[in-house]
Amino acid sequence: MKRFFDAELETFRSDLLRMGEVAVRQVRDALQALVTGDIKLAEQVIAADDELDELEKRIDTEAIRYMNLRSPIATELRLVIVGMKASHDLERVGDEATSIAKRAIRLAAEPPLKPYVDIPRMTNTAIEMLCAALDCFIHADNEKAIAVVKRDKEVDAINKQLYRELSSYMVEQPGTITRALELMFISKSVERIADHATNIAEEMVFLSDAQDIRHDEALKKAGKAG
């Protein structure tokens, strides 16, 4: 049976999807700005963060209103809860993208420390994870979501490797410290973006199955093995 307030849930869903799209674009643009030294694009990324903040607020308000007035149960309840949590994650993704964009502006003023290889690689992985997690929102697919969780290790590994690499740069050539630190923070941001993508994937599993797979040791081990 259709209910008169079904439209409210539809708006809620589309707001969340819109947020996902914006967040993914932000990360992509931030990476682009970093790699090409495009200051304008970086500024765009910073400016666009407001939209994400707005969307997060709207989703929260709508979720609270829906829970208060419509007494959602089962799938609906999970959707509303997951919507709130995922919107928070996406907003954080946006913040990280902004942070990357700001650093990109600063780095653009200086010669590159080394060719951008690892950062685009890990960023692309993070973007793929984010896209896959959001895809699970549209088509409930636990396998795919669990795969996202497992991929978090890849990003973590690149981050660690970059950390070691950049540390040695700093030790060997103190003049690179500023740039190396910026890159280190960018790497950390990307690693966080991947973490948020992981969270979203876990939330999607909860949405489709009411299963909480967070901090599941078995899954983590499987990730290492894979």
Added chain:
Amino acid sequence: MDSTATASVPRSRPLATPPASSAGAERGATLIDIKDLDFYYGAKQALFDINLQIPDKRVTAFIGPSGCGKSTLLRCLNRMNDLIDGTSVKRGAIKIRNVDIYGRDVDPIELRKRVGMVFQKSNPFPKSIYENITYGLRIQGVKNKTRLDEVVEKSLRGAALWDEVKDRLHESGLGLSGGQQQRLCIARTIAVEPEVILMDEPCSALDPIATAKVEELIHELKKQFTIIIVTHSMQQAARCSDQTAFFYMGKLIEFDATHNIFMNPKNPQTEAYVSGRFG
């Protein structure tokens, strides 16, 4: 996860476990075992192949749309259906403590002393509060005044009604408010110390405050009694019960821990029903 909630096998291990599984050894063990039950009103089949294990000292909620058979099943449990002409259990059995209650050596009168019932419409007898409570014992032949007095106080305290009525025990039970009347009926039921209390939509005629009081009472009573409650209120089932059974068209569609039924029902019909999108 209760070993009892196995009507539909969960796809995966639910991580949310309802609390209170740690109390006494008896608690949670199967008390009522319904097996392959087919029940008929005359030629019309009302229940189809019901399999259900109801645990001891827990609250089990029966939910489902009107005419789905939940009240019928409830009334099977103390054989109140016997009062209706032409009813019969054609197949299967209901066992309470491993005794088939439709067996030849079971007297429904004795059964009903052990399996009490609270009705949808509160039905205090047009007698005094005292007489209402002692009715069950008096028909069993208890005459000792001290004993009766004790039971009246104990039952009224048990039904959280003592403080409200202790000064007017000899006034008519019908002078009480709707919620008090329903609690009087509960007190009357617990006065004969049954094991199981069946509640057939006990709050459907009550205002929210009275409903809340009855719900509080149910929460208290489950320490001593096994409670089965039929309700049309999803929120009530969610608040009060430990496990929930969803019925539709005389069939048991899903039986699981209440948390699972309301968070992640396995059956789309259950989902549609609990989220108010049925039909």
Added chain:
Amino acid sequence: MSSPLPDSANPFAPRPTPARRLEGAVSWIFRIATYFVLACGLSIFATIFWKGSATVFRAEFPFVNTAFFTQAPETLYVFEWQGEKREMGDKEFRVFREAEAAKAAAEGRPAPVIRADSYAHSAGGIFPNVVGTVLLVVGSMTIALTLGVCAAIYLSEYARDTAAVRLIRLAILNLAGVPSIVFGLFGFGMFVIFFDWNVSLLAGWFTLAFMVLPVIITASEESLKAVPKGFREGSLALGATKWQTIRKNVLPYALPGILTSSILGIARVAGETAPIMFTAAFVISDRLPWQVEKFSDMFFQGVMALPYHIYVVSSKIPQNEYTERMQYGTAFVFLFTVGLIALTSILLRNKLRGRYKW
């Protein structure tokens, strides 16, 4: 309403529609019909009361005609004696005649011939009739209530709704419509002749009881059915047996209704003439019912009864100023008695109803 009204217009002003006119006319028709019935009833009661009170009451102490209530009916003799008009009851007349004859014999005259007009039943009182009616009512209502309530309990509480039970119900309903003379003839054939009880109290009891049984069964069943199902279920759910439930938790609440039905029954039993005409009623009985040799004889004798007496005095003896007193007096007492019984039952019912309210 699509057409907008001016702000000042009153949208609720009365309009002379046909339905409105009909409404007025119809309410008047109903009113007139009711007042007509009331007028008829009042005129009957007023006539009986007015004419009957002349017989029943007296202007001086003790204000009631005690003889009327304490004596048996007698023949009235009216004659001229020494230039005066005298009225005497049978016993008094005989004593008077004996005395006159003795007086004449003492004086050596021949016994005087007293030419008296006699009017049957026009002197004395109606004491045996009241007694007979009370006995008939008490006895037949005891039988009818016992049988009727038992049958009603069976039909409403125990019997399953089968074709046979429906047939029984239908039969009972039809029985209620059977004319009372048919019951009288049945009683005559069954009790008076077949059981050989003769014209007796017992035969009258059973005949009257059978006549009111349908009313009592139907009404008792209705009042049992009116007791909410919840009381039965509540009791059974506490482990009571069916009889315990009925005894403690159904019958007490149905009693006011059963009593209401028995009010109707009492009025009918007290008032019916036809059923007792052949079975229990004597035109005249020289003994009161308890003036018998052995106790059991009491049930095997006919009695005088008020309604039959009214029938006799109003149709079997000529109408004139002397007989009229008896006719209206009896009718008055009869109405008063029935009214009293009904009032008692109503008071009793109200008392019971006040105790059990839901």
